[in-house]
Amino acid sequence: MTNAVQMSSSENIEDPTVNTPAAEEAVATEPGITFAEIGLPEQLVAALARNSITVPSPIQAQSIPDALAGTNVLGRAQTGSGKTLAFGLPMLTRLSRHEDRPAAKRPRALVLVPTRELAFQVVDSLNSYAGALGLTVRPAVGGTPFAKQVDQLRRGVDVLVATPGRLGDHLRQGTCILDSVEITALDEADQMADMGFLPEVRSILGETPADGQRLLFSATLDREVQSLVRQFLANHVTHSTEDGRASVDTMEHYVLLVDRGQKDSVLAEIGARDGRTIMFARTKLGCEGITDRLRAVGIAAESLHGGKAQNQRTRVLERFKNGRTPVLVATDVAARGIHVDGIDLVVHVDPPADHKDYLHRAGRTARAGEKGTVVAIVLPNQKRQFKRLTGMAGVNAAAVAVTPGSAELARITGAKKPTGEPLRESSSRGERSFGDRGGSRGGYQGNRSSGGYQGNRSSGGYQGNRDGESRGGYQGDRSSGGYQGNRDSRPSTGYQGNRSSGGYQGSRDGESRGGYQGNRSSGGYQGDRSSGGYQG
Structure with missing residues (x-):
């Protein structure tokens, strides 16, 4: 049930130093109210209508009038309830009253968000409406070029959407100054x-x-x-559409009890379902392992975690949005910025750290009034932990024992049998992860100074010269033998077999002598390294 509440800060935050007019009572939102009726300018109402948005969500209908009036607002609402427009539309309306451009380095409005992905999505959400009013919305986040952000700030920005870390960098370097900010929003x-x-x-x-x-x-x-509210939101009003617990109207919760040996098979059948699915793992390695196992049975899954460079994360998320990747496997931190409509199933592969993480994960589905299902894959030794988590989250989750191919699994999740045909390496794995030089796969790596093809060092491949000169050669697996051209500027090359299994090794020092060297542990012919000779 939606609780449309307007409260004083003293009612919500127990602090006698915060004073809000006592006359503010709980109010109910009028049903069927439109954006025009809550005071938005015609240009914004028309832009919303072009996106088929005509009726505000409960949190929008409650908070926008107060925000337009210049009041400090504390909004308490679940992910997917329309919070971005709840603060974004009043912000744009206020800034549209200016006739001049913002000064260099001095944005007029600020939105602080916890993750890069959320920053980009806020920018995307507000851009079309800002354009209707002739305003600019720009991101300032880590993992993207600092110099580009400096240039945009120098040209003047109306709304700056930033993560705390990168904005702190700009403030310390003097490339952004906040003394002209008229309105600030903190999201999540x-x-x-x-x-x-x-x-x-x-x-x-x-x-x-x-x-x-x-x-x-x-x-x-x-x-x-609450301490942040007491310090910075004096004389605020509170609007709440949720009690901080799970929404039971649009979301179904299940605990799927599985045997340890059947977990991967159950996940594979869930991954093969129709529709958009997001699976949560606890660690980066866990994400990669689940993704690899899903792709091995024909499921187009990709991983999203903090070990990937920002451009990789952006491309993975874009493929998930447009449906090319139906299954996303993510960590909690990386997924906090995922606000994608149409996710109808959330899967807890690993238990969340606490009930708040359970709710944040669950909030990826049942967005904007849509229905969604949340399931937890629970092993026998995890039942007590999940019972405690769901209880603290206010979730009444039905516990159901399932097995691969069971009718209950199909009914709850839409599970299907996967094709079993392995998919080639995912696009995001071909793009090497940030800071990751290992892995069992190869790929194309240009020479650091001049170019060259390098396969995986553990599986063999062609490696061009690293130092920009023309020499180089083919290097096979160091553990199984292969041809290795000379890596330095000496003219000699030679064939080197595996040192543990035997093979021919030419001279390494650029001279013409050398000979046959068998395995040192099993005996063989070895030419004297200086003059040649037989050695058992």
Whole structure:
């Protein structure tokens, strides 16, 4: 049930120093209210209609009028409830009243978000509406060129959408100044607290004008978020559409009890279903392992985690959005910025760290009033842990024992038998992960200075010269033998077999002598390295 609530800060945050008019009582949102009726300008109403958005969601209908009036707003709503437009539309409306361009380095509005992915999605969500008013929305996040952001800030930015870390860099280097910020929004404040960003958030808010308007949106209000509210949201109103627990109206929860030896088979059948699926693993290695096992049976899955470079993460997410990749395997941190409509199944492959992570994972589905299903794959030794987690999250999850091919598994998740035909390496694995030089696969690697093809060092492949000169050669697997051309500038080359199994080795020192060397452990012919000779 939706709770349309408007409360004073003293009702919600127990702090006598925060004063809000006591006359503010709980109000109900009028059914069927339109964006035009809550005070948005015609250009925005028309832009929303072009995107088939005509009726505001509950959190939008409650918070937008107060935000338009310049009031500080604390919005408590579940992921997928329309929070981005709830703070974005009033922000754009306020800035549209300016007739001049923003000054260099001085944005007029600021949106702080916990992750890069969420920043990009906020920018995408607001851009079309900002364009209708002649305003600019730009991101400032890590993993993307700093110089480009500096250039955009120098040209003037109306709305800056930033992560705390990268914005802190700009502030320290003087490439962004926040003394002209009129309105600040914090999105997913509870996630910023979980990720340890609140000290940076406090520092950033301290750089904005004390009399500026502030909007804070969060799915839950733990102690750290409450302290932020007390410090920076004086005289605010609170609008809540959820109680911080799971939505039972649009989301079904199941605990799927499986035997340890059947977990991979059950996951494979779930992955083969029709529709968009997101699976959660605890670690980066866990993500990669699940993805590899799914692809080995014909499921087009890709992984998303912090070990990937930003451009890789962006491409993986884009393929998931457009349907080329129906199954995404992600860690909690990487997935916090995933706001993709049409995800109808969330799978907890590994248990979440706590009930808040359970709710954040579950919030990837049942967005914007859609229906969704959340399932946890639970082994016998995990039943007690999941019972505690679901209880704390306010979830009434039905426990169902399932096996590969069972009717219950198909009914709950739409599971199907996978094709069993292995897929080639996923696009994101072919792009080498950030900081990852290992792996069992090869690929094309240009010479660091001049180019060359390098296969995996453990499976063999052609490797061009690394230092930009024309020499080089073919290098097979070092453990199984192969042809290795000379790596240095000496003119000699030779065939080197595996040292453990025997093979022909030419001279390494550029001279013409050398000979046959058998396995040192089993005997063989070895030419004297200086003059040749037989050695058993």
